[in-house]
Amino acid sequence: MITRRAERRLLPQLAAFVIVLAAVLYGFDPLLRGVISGHVDGQELSVAWVAPLVGMLGSIAILPLAAPHFWHHHYGKVAAFWAALLLIPFGFVHGVGPAASEVIHAAVAEYVPFVVLLFTLFTISGGVLVRGNLHGSPAVNTALLAVGALLASVIGTTGASMVLIRPLIRANDQRRCNAHVVVFFIFLVSNIGGSLTPLGDPPLFLGFLQGVDFFWTATHLAPQTGVLVAILLPLFYVLDRWFYAREGFSPKPDPSPDSPLGLSGLRNIPLLACAVAAILVSGFWKPGIEFDVYGTHLSLQAVARDVTLIVLALISLKITPTEYRERNGFDWEPIREVAKLFAGIFVTLIPALLILKAGMNGAAAPLVALVSDEAGAPRPAVYFWLTGLLSSVLDNAPTYLVFFNLAGGDAAELMTVKAKTLAAISGGAVFMGALTYIGNAPNFMVLSIARNRGVEMPSFFGYMAWSFAVLIPCFAVVTLLTLI
Template identity: 60%
Template sequence: MAGAELGLSWVLPFAGLLLSIAVMPLVAPAFWHHHFGKIAAAWTAALLLPFTLAFGAADTGHVLVHTLVEEYLPFTILLCALYTTAGGIFIRGNLHGSPALNTGLMALGAALASVMGTTGASMLLIRPLIRANDNRRHNAHVVVFFIFIVSNVGGSLTPLGDPPLFLGFLQGVSFFWTAQHLWAATLFLLAGLLAVFWVLDSWLYRKEGITPPDPTPDAPALGIEGVVNLMPLAAAVGLVLMSGTWKPGIVLDLWGTPLPLQALVRDAGLVGVTLMSLWLTPAGVREKNQFTWAPMQEVAKLFIAIFLTMVPVIAMLKAGPAGVFAPVAAALDSPLAYFWLTGGLSSVLDNAPTYLAFFNLAGGDAQRLMGEGAAVLAAISGGAVFMGAMTYIGNAPNFMVKAIAEERGVKMPSFGGYLLWSGAVMLPLLLVMAWIWMH
């Protein structure tokens, strides 16, 4: 799509979808809960119908095929594989949501996030964390900090951690490059977030008057059920790595959309991983985990609308000085500018295509960016991953964790309420971190 030919009116369906996600759960929660899929479909139609009239059915078909086959389906298949395998692992034990336990689980999740992905780590640990805190009067803040720490910042060190870094890996960025250049900023943010959480959680814990109960004699011993799912989980990680390292040079064409053989093998393998997990998981484990498909369905329905309606936005960004977002391209005069602009847009766009847009605006040459452009590439990477935590829609695991928590009865903040949390906690830490490292 030629982004330079598009005007700002093409942003309206995407803006309307974002506004619906932000406002409707607050003003009409029951209506939104029952009809969010139809609302998302209506905003998608509000883009595709005028687009068909303006550019023709053929171009619209190309956009649909490209977005669904090259972006949405691989994204959803990977999420589904990680959601299914992690949902088949039940961490049992007499867990009580003390500040020490909560902080420890989040630190563990942050360590796992760059190994098994923010989605995998989030899905593995969010259920035991909610279960440990289900007797707390104040527990929404636990889930909010979990999103900050495990679903976002913890995944900033490898291409396995977060989708934007995986896209960079596919573009030629070395596997360990991000860890080498973002480890200090990541540790600073994680230490700051864990410290703020521990202070806040300790204060609320004392205010509630809860004392850690002694384990009862019949309490189950700490352990893991469904450990067989570690095998398909490892297979999912291996498939992701394979698709970035194996280059057979065989590319199929689907109506103008290139389909590399390694991507097809990866996606087919991930479907197999999902089915393997469902087959191997012992009976009763998912029931103990209170596993349902509702969070995955919500993400799948909302993100297909997000991916499609943001197509013109990404195209206009990629047009750079030739498009309506020329002031954005003109402002990219320093690593700090790349960090805030990539991060700011990652907060409201999905952070993976946003990363790719700014990667291309910076030249799109991985070898040059890893060398003389290292500061810019680090800023783009950090902005996309860190600031995906700023809103529920900045990163897919955010929405999944929110949906699981609400399913378990946690009264999560609204879209605007979550933004207040991220503005009060994440933003000051990001300001200090950017002042030290993003230059």
């Protein structure tokens, strides 16, 4: 639980880290520039270099369930282990300079913007408190899911999940059968609803960083999203009515009686609007000024965007009463875990991206052949299912990057000539992140909150039974209607 004392420690710690890092880079800049140079040729890499990535993602999938106590205390060390297992031999074989250059590119161009966006949305949304309580009837629950799905593309799946999951659980805490409500919440709010803007889900933000226009996803993923929402909301209503009717007239005592709804922490709403504006401006403002960060070109608009997002998050911490965050159950652990784990993922992902960029000249040639027809044209339906199924077990953000590069990695071409392919990759990564608890960062956050609030959530494989039974037929319909 966050406290005012923790808030006071956070700002000096962040400032001290930035100052020390800047001082080190400035003081050793001539030496570093002499060492860090060149790039690794993906054509020279074998698939063996992907082993640390498999180990990293396998750890994320297995250890939280097989060894939860160990994982909770040492997940950062696990991430560091897999990163070191790659970087030490990688630098030895291909040279320290080229290896360091690839790491800096992954950090500056992809990891830092990704974590900054998550941190900002997580922090600001954590200051918005929904007061009061509704009665969790099928109609009310369906309406909350619909609102959450819409909100997810505005403040992100993380933001919408954190704002709405506690009110949804409170509304249903008198019901004996309420796990299915949280399951559908993960489907619609934590995943599918975030498909319309780069703010919605991390894969789409990474695509935005690669050059995909801000409103491209809204225009090209709207049909798929509409189909899924049109199926899932009525299905949930019918299912919830069935569970609701089975409870009869003797539900559990209500630990949180119904009361009028209200919002506290409204000062954070303008901050969310400013975050959206910062993202928009960075996409349209092109001053043509770039900084050379050891071979990686960083644009002025990207720097301005990330600095603005961090400032907005710090303002939220400053102006929001601690009481609101405490009543929200706000804690830094989720974002701390995401930051550490994704540091390991982005590092171990480097060889996979380099191999894919090599195309038919690299070790991924069989995969390239699978997603293309005899004439070399991409197969959108195959991209959709491969991206999606891997996203469900490998986390959807890095999986999106892999297939984005496999499809050519040129945003201008993907948005036009290969628009259906990019839509397939984007939809697969966002939608099928809902198939497992580890498919998207908010899934596990929602699971943790629900269990702490007494909801008897399905096990890892129990959840998969739900998701595969409900979602796979829906995705098949999407494929037939929009990708064939």
